[in-house]
Amino acid sequence: MNWINQLGAFTIFYIERMGRMGLFLVKAFLCAVTPPFKSSWVLKQVWFIGSQSTLVIFLTGAFSGMVLGLHGFYTLNRFGSVALLGPMVALSLIKELGPVLSALMVTGRAGSAITAEIGIMRTTEQIDAIELMGLNPFRYLIVPKLIAGIIALPLLTAIFNVVGIFGGYIIGGKLLGVGEGTYFGEMTAYVKIQDVLEGIYKSLSFGILITWVCCYKGYYAGYGAEGVSKATTQAVVLSSVLILFWDYIMTSLLF
Amino acid sequence: MIQLDNVYKSFNGVPVLRGISFQVQKGEILALIGGSGQGKSVILKHIVGLMKPDQGHVFIEGKDICHLKGKPLEEIRSRIGFLFQSNALFTSFTVYENVAFPLREKTHLPEEEIRKRVMDQLEQVGLSGAENKYPAELSGGMMKRTAFARALIQNPEIMLFDEPTTGLDPIIARTILDLIHSLHSRLGFTAIIVSHELSRIFQIAHRVAMIHEGILQTIGTPDEILKSKDPVVRQFIRGASEGPMTFY
Numbered sequence: 001m002n003w004i005n006q007l008g009a010f011t012i013f014y015i016e017r018m019g020r021m022g023l024f025l026v027k028a029f030l031c032a033v034t035p036p037f038k039s040s041w042v043l044k045q046v047w048f049i050g051s052q053s054t055l056v057i058f059l060t061g062a063f064s065g066m067v068l069g070l071h072g073f074y075t076l077n078r079f080g081s082v083a084l085l086g087p088m089v090a091l092s093l094i095k096e097l098g099p100v101l102s103a104l105m106v107t108g109r110a111g112s113a114i115t116a117e118i119g120i121m122r123t124t125e126q127i128d129a130i131e132l133m134g135l136n137p138f139r140y141l142i143v144p145k146l147i148a149g150i151i152a153l154p155l156l157t158a159i160f161n162v163v164g165i166f167g168g169y170i171i172g173g174k175l176l177g178v179g180e181g182t183y184f185g186e187m188t189a190y191v192k193i194q195d196v197l198e199g200i201y202k203s204l205s206f207g208i209l210i211t212w213v214c215c216y217k218g219y220y221a222g223y224g225a226e227g228v229s230k231a232t233t234q235a236v237v238l239s240s241v242l243i244l245f246w247d248y249i250m251t252s253l254l255f
Numbered sequence: 256m257i258q259l260d261n262v263y264k265s266f267n268g269v270p271v272l273r274g275i276s277f278q279v280q281k282g283e284i285l286a287l288i289g290g291s292g293q294g295k296s297v298i299l300k301h302i303v304g305l306m307k308p309d310q311g312h313v314f315i316e317g318k319d320i321c322h323l324k325g326k327p328l329e330e331i332r333s334r335i336g337f338l339f340q341s342n343a344l345f346t347s348f349t350v351y352e353n354v355a356f357p358l359r360e361k362t363h364l365p366e367e368e369i370r371k372r373v374m375d376q377l378e379q380v381g382l383s384g385a386e387n388k389y390p391a392e393l394s395g396g397m398m399k400r401t402a403f404a405r406a407l408i409q410n411p412e413i414m415l416f417d418e419p420t421t422g423l424d425p426i427i428a429r430t431i432l433d434l435i436h437s438l439h440s441r442l443g444f445t446a447i448i449v450s451h452e453l454s455r456i457f458q459i460a461h462r463v464a465m466i467h468e469g470i471l472q473t474i475g476t477p478d479e480i481l482k483s484k485d486p487v488v489r490q491f492i493r494g495a496s497e498g499p500m501t502f503y
């Protein structure tokens with residue numbers, strides 16, 4: 001019977017954790033829609049999560065587009081459909097790779113830093129200090145990051161997509177000979193606004209997901225350097241897995 | 256003004272506080288002494304509501320802080336200054352920004368008024384000229400003074416000091432305790448000081464309470480404590496390695 005007890009304790013533990021995580025997000029949204037609003041703190045986070053991630057998004061987008069251009073060209077060439085290279089690259093990026101890869105890159109670059117920053121503030125009692133000033137730490141630490149995630153992720157994804165489409169064109173068009181008119185002309189014919197919206201919805205939800213998970217893990221980080229490092233690892237792993245899981249759910253719902 | 260009533264607290268089944276009760280009167284300085292890990296800091300965190308007791312109550316001016324939430328809790332907390340053992344300074348802010356933070360966020364004072372009050376406060380704690388430094392550029396004593404200035408900036412009625420001299424050399428440690436004493440004389444706040452700096456703390460405090468194994472071993476005036484016949488108290492204030500207290 002011991003294993004039944006263990007299973008019960010395990011289940012209760014995880015349900016409790018999930019509940020705490022859910023309440024964390026609800027509290028963050030409630031603080032986000034009620035004054036006082038900390039716009040300068042939000043701007044700083046948009047700069048950190050968004051602007052500071054531009055280079056890594058640019059590079060990832062460029063190489064992803066180039067790989068798609070290369071693979072797409074040789075695959076489509078077998079069926080004599082090279083003219084569809086533009087739509088193939090664009091749709092792959094806009095609907096799927098752009099939002100997902102941008103989210104994964106932001107998780108690695110900014111998400112880990114968010115968890116480490118909040119975790120260190122927790123272990124050095126800075127969060128307690130804010131509370132003891134009679135202030136709500138969510139307004140200063142969580143809400144600005146959440147809003148910045150919602151603003152930055154769609155913009156970064158848009159950069160990723162544009163750079164990726166040009167990366168695909170450099171390989172497919174300039175190197176392998178697909179005409180500029182064919183590449184971009186077919187793209188405008190096949191890519192619908194619904195496809196673009198699908199990508200935007202995904203990147204918006206990923207922005208919430210990354211900041212939610214990373215802030216939560218930092219806020220409840222264990223003590224000392226080990227506690228912060230464990231929280232950071234857990235934040236990156238959990239965010240990455242949830243991005244892929246949520247991507248599947250969104251894709252199946254939006255199709 | 257502050258009253259602990261039969262407070263019990265355990266962490267993972269290990270009892271830390273076992274029925275602590277005492278009162279602190281307005282304007283009084285109470286020193287909390289006792290070995291490391293005996294629950295002194297835990298008592299301070301109960302007084303500000305950062306921790307909730309498993310059993311018992313903590314009253315601040317008759318209000319049970321354990322049952323307060325939201326605005327009423329924020330209101331009580333803004334009347335309490337807390338000097339953390341780790342200082343808890345915001346590392347990305349300068350000394351000036353750290354001290355100005357509570358005023359900027361809690362009041363609608365114009366920036367000139369905030370600047371005047373912050374500079375006055377920094378002068379009081381002997382930090383004039385250090386306002387543009389970051390915490391990483393400060394010595395231990397300067398960090399402690401910055402944290403002290405920040406804790407005092409809202410003119411709190413109650414000040415809680417969690418080991419304000421830990422990690423400081425004897426001269427700076429004594430300076431910090433002298434500073435607490437002189438500011439108390441000038442501002443008249445109620446204070447609880449957790450400290451191991453016994454010789455100076457016995458001169459400053461009106462009463463001394465010793466916590467041992469989660470219970471209040473004794474409480475009284477410094478004279479009463481120094482004359483105590485309790486073997487645990489005698490061993491602790493003499494710093495003797497032999498006696499009823501065991502050290503790990």
